[in-house]
Amino acid sequence: MFKILLILILSTFLLLSCSKKNNKEVISEPTDKEKAISIYTEAVESLNVGDAYYAGQKFKEVEMLVPQSKWAAKASLMASYSEYSRNAYSNAVFALERHIKNYPTDKNIPYAHYLIAMCYYEQILDEKKDLQPLLQAREKFEFITQTYPNTDYATDARFKIDLIVDQLAAKEMSIARYYMKTEKWIPALNRLKTVVEIYDTTVFIEEALHRLVEVYYRIGLEDEARKAASILGYNYKSGEWYKKSYKVLNKNYKLHKKKKKRMDLVRQKIKSLFE
Numbered sequence: 199m200f201k202i203l204l205i206l207i208l209s210t211f212l213l214l215s216c217s218k219k220n221n222k223e224v225i226s227e228p229t230d231k232e233k234a235i236s237i238y239t240e241a242v243e244s245l246n247v248g249d250a251y252y253a254g255q256k257f258k259e260v261e262m263l264v265p266q267s268k269w270a271a272k273a274s275l276m277a278s279y280s281e282y283s284r285n286a287y288s289n290a291v292f293a294l295e296r297h298i299k300n301y302p303t304d305k306n307i308p309y310a311h312y313l314i315a316m317c318y319y320e321q322i323l324d325e326k327k328d329l330q331p332l333l334q335a336r337e338k339f340e341f342i343t344q345t346y347p348n349t350d351y352a353t354d355a356r357f358k359i360d361l362i363v364d365q366l367a368a369k370e371m372s373i374a375r376y377y378m379k380t381e382k383w384i385p386a387l388n389r390l391k392t393v394v395e396i397y398d399t400t401v402f403i404e405e406a407l408h409r410l411v412e413v414y415y416r417i418g419l420e421d422e423a424r425k426a427a428s429i430l431g432y433n434y435k436s437g438e439w440y441k442k443s444y445k446v447l448n449k450n451y452k453l454h455k456k457k458k459k460r461m462d463l464v465r466q467k468i469k470s471l472f473e
Contacts, residue, residue, distance in 0.1 A: 234264045238273060245280060254280030271301040275310060287317040308342070312351040315339045319358060322365065329369060336362045367397035367406075374409060387413050404430065408439040411446050423447060 228236070241256035257277035261270045274297045281290035294310045294317075301307075315338035321331040339355035339362070346352050370393045377386035390413065393406035407430040414423035427443040434440055 230263050231267075231269070234260045234267075234269045234273075237263070238269060238276075241273075241276065241280075245276070245283070250280045250284035254284075271297075271304045271306075274301060275304070275306055278310070278313065282313060282317060285320070287321055290314075291317050308346045308349055308351055311338065311342055311345070312355070315342060315355065315358075319362075322362075329366070332362055332365055332369075336366075363397060364400045364402075367393050367400040367402045370397065371402050371406065371409075374406070378409065378413065381416075383413050383417050387417075404434050404437050404439040407434075408443045408446075411443040415446050420447075 237256050238260045241253045241260065244250075244256065245253035254277045257273040257280060260273035261277065264270050274293070278290055278293035278297055281287075281293055291314055294314045297304070298307060298310050304310075315335055318331045318335035318338060322335065323331075336359060339359050342349075342355040343352045343359070370389050374386045374389035374393070377383070377389065387410070390406050390410050393400070393402055394410065397403070397406075407426050410426040411423045411430070414420070414426060424447060427440070427447055430437075430440050430443055
């Protein structure tokens, strides 16, 4: 009887020990993957409420916690996007180029390239001041259209390339007008030729042809002026710029009088300095 009671007590003790052991296993520390998912979720929530900087730091934390994993690749790209969303474009480009290098098989690589292009594109403030972002954006968008031609990214890239080309043409026209205003005819001629030869599909082609007529006429190359006017008339005969070119080639054109008046003003200014 005593032996039976002893066995029962021992069995109960073992059951309680097992129970405590099982309970301990249930409340064990979360794995790195589980931690990463939790931090990633927190980062997404922060990004959604506009705290892009904090979100970016958390995404970087995920990548370090589970390196070279699916979650690391996702976190790397989201950290890059966080930089982009807070207008830290240089940081974003650096992070995206790093992502492309570190995760070359990631299915989101086309998006990473597109986001780099957008970083350059978003920095286009004034084509009159800085051409570098324009040229960088154009180069990257062209890469996307050639490398991923059947994607939505390529479709949008083609649209933005057209806008960039218009802006590049606007830059050339702005410089050409300045040279014409200061009567630097040869530099003006070179800029106008660039628009006609390279940016002939832009909205500036008519004006550029007309300005060529004006410049050629100014420097005495009337045959060249007539050729430019002929091209303008053949393609845009009903346009206002052709009508202006027609007047330039008319004997009563008054450009020379404007030049004389300007020279008079220059002489008057010089004379006043000696009075």
